[in-house]
Amino acid sequence: MSQAAGQTEPSTWERRAQSRGLLNRVLWPVSLLYRLLIAIRRWLYASGLFKVHRLHVPVVVVGNVVVGGAGKTPCTIALVNHLRENGWHPGVVSRGHGRNTTEVAHVLSDTPAAVAGDEPLLIRRRTGAPVCVAARRAEAARALLAAHAQVDVLVCDDGLQHLALGRQLAIAVFDDRGTGNGWLLPAGLLREPWPPARQSAFRPDLLLQQHREDAPTPAVVPTAGLPMFRAKRRLASHIVGPGDEIMALSELQGQAVTAVAGIARPQVFFDMLRSAGITPVSEVALPDHADTSAYAELLGGEQHTLICTEKDATKLFALLPAGSPQKAWAVPLELVPEAAFFAAVDARLAAWRPAR
Structure with a gap:
């Protein structure tokens, strides 16, 4: 689970999905x-x-x-904050991957991650917007609207392939990997054919490609004529503790820290820490949506300071008793889309905007 600090490499499968090697070709019929x-x-x-x-x-x-x-949740957070700043009352619905129930649940800032799911809990804490989760997103949407009559727009986190909930605007988020080798699972990275045909049902309306602020801008993904926008992602200049303490990220430079990431691509977080001048003595890459027990194993023993993502903090911080000698910090991830992206969103929603 732990590895020495140093340049972290993408997984074997992820590297393979960027090319069309022998194994990819063997799997290609399955992708058909x-x-x-x-x-x-x-x-x-x-x-x-x-x-x-x-x-x-x-x-x-x-x-x-x-x-x-690819950056769905940071995009959702940025979008919810933008909508609120522009007079909307947004709510968020999600399936809540990784939680231990399928029932409808209203997410509060102190709801356990096992009930809410780590990403919905993070969205709730970062935005303050009403959040509801359910196995069927339509059920979550109706429950949220029934409980929060002021909500006048819903944002569905991670719902592009969920077709049962009608949408007025669909945003496809890409990262620096683009479309990989251009093939569908399991021969490639794609969940659906790309680029989509111009008349295909459920075709996205807007594309947002995000990349690290300190890295070269990646090649544009095939757009099929759809509006494409850019966004930069970066670590915040501050870190947050279990009791909402705030400290400059730079304070960890030169300290013995263990980096923890239970996200889809842990190496991205580790690399961004190094770019910020933080050199972990060890790195712990956990599975995406890892169970709380995986974080419990990090506590005790050698008391290195822990630095993790905010998503990990929804589980890790809950395990730290008051007065614990274990130091733990989370660093927020900031996604900054270009202004034209938000202008395009506003234009698409203008017809639905309630009279003020």
């Missing part, structure tokens, strides 16, 4: 079957044989086309 299943499912929804649930408020879906960590 996957493509067929996607097409059938979309046709069932587009034809009305499977129900699409429509709501009385606009729904903005944020999702990704490639597997793992």
Whole structure:
């Protein structure tokens, strides 16, 4: 689970999915079957044989086309904050991956991650917006609207392939990997065919490609004529402790720290720490949405300061008793889309804007 500090390499599968090697070619026929299943499912929804649930408020879906960590949740947080600043009353719905129940749950800032899911809990804490999770997003949406009559726009986190909830705006988020080798799972990274045909059902409306602020700008993904925008991601200049203490990130430079990341691409977080001048003595890469027990194993023993993502903090900080000698900090991730992206969102939602 732990490894020495140094340059962290992408996983073998992720490297393979960037090329069309022998194993990719062997798996390619399976990806054709996957493509067929996607097409059938979309046709069932587009034809009305499977129900699409429509709501009385606009729904903005944020999702990704490639597997793992493209930046959906940071985009959702940035979007919710933008909407509120511009007079909307946003709410957020999600499936809540990694939680231990499928029931509808209203997420509060102190809801356990096992009930809320780590990403919905993070969104709630970062935005203060009402958040509701359920196995069926339409159920979460109706429950949220029933409990919060002031909500006039819903943002669906990680819902691009969830077709049962009607949407007025769909945003596909990409990162520096682009579309990988251009093939579908399991031969490549793609969850759905890309680029989409111009007349295809459930085609996204806007594309947002994010990349590290301190890294070269990646090549633009194929857009199929869709509006494309850029966003930069960076670590915040401050860190947050279990009791909401705030300290400059630079204070950890030269300290013996253990870096922890239970996200889709842990190496990205570790590399960003090093770019910020933080050199961990060890790195712990946990599975995405790791169980709380995985974080419990980090406590005790050699008391290095722990530095983690805010997503990890939803589970790790809850394990620290008051007065614990273990020092732990979370560093927020900031996603900064270009202004034209928010202008495009505003234009798409203008017709739904309630009279003030």
